[in-house]
Amino acid sequence: xxxxxxxxxxxxxxxxxxxxxxxxxxxxxxxxxxxxxxxxxxxxxxxxxxxxxxxxxxxxxxxxxxxxxxxxxxxxxxxxxxxxxxxxxxxxxxxxxxxxxxxxxxxxxxxx
Numbered sequence: 001x002x003x004x005x006x007x008x009x010x011x012x013x014x015x016x017x018x019x020x021x022x023x024x025x026x027x028x029x030x031x032x033x034x035x036x037x038x039x040x041x042x043x044x045x046x047x048x049x050x051x052x053x054x055x056x057x058x059x060x061x062x063x064x065x066x067x068x069x070x071x072x073x074x075x076x077x078x079x080x081x082x083x084x085x086x087x088x089x090x091x092x093x094x095x096x097x098x099x100x101x102x103x104x105x106x107x108x109x110x111x112x
Contacts, residue, residue: 029048029053029056029057030109030110031075031077032048032056032057032060033045033048033049033056033106033109034075034077034083034087035060035075036048036060037087037090037091037102038075038083038086038087038090039090040090040091042091042094042098042102045102046102046105047059048060049105049106049109
């Protein structure tokens with residue numbers, strides 16, 4: 001009896017995985033860094049920039065778990081003007097020199 005109910009549970013889980021898998025993609029390291037910037041957490045974003053790409057996911061998860069459930073902000077990475085406006089508003093309180101430093105570090109990371 002237990003094996004039949006376990007088989008049923010496993011089948012249901014597989015159906016859910018198939019149904020929701022396209023929505024649950026793992027974001028890239030760049031997306032995670034930009035997401036932290038958009039959330040106004042520029043210190044965390046700069047720490048993520050210093051890590052090797054394979055370690056960014058774990059650090060991002062840890063930072064998000066401290067503040068809210070582990071999901072990314074709803075950011076359309078294809079809408080560059082909207083993304084720019086989001087980043088400008090989230091970093092507006094920072095001094096101009098610091099914003100330029102963040103932009104320089106992002107540019108250098110993108111070249112690598």
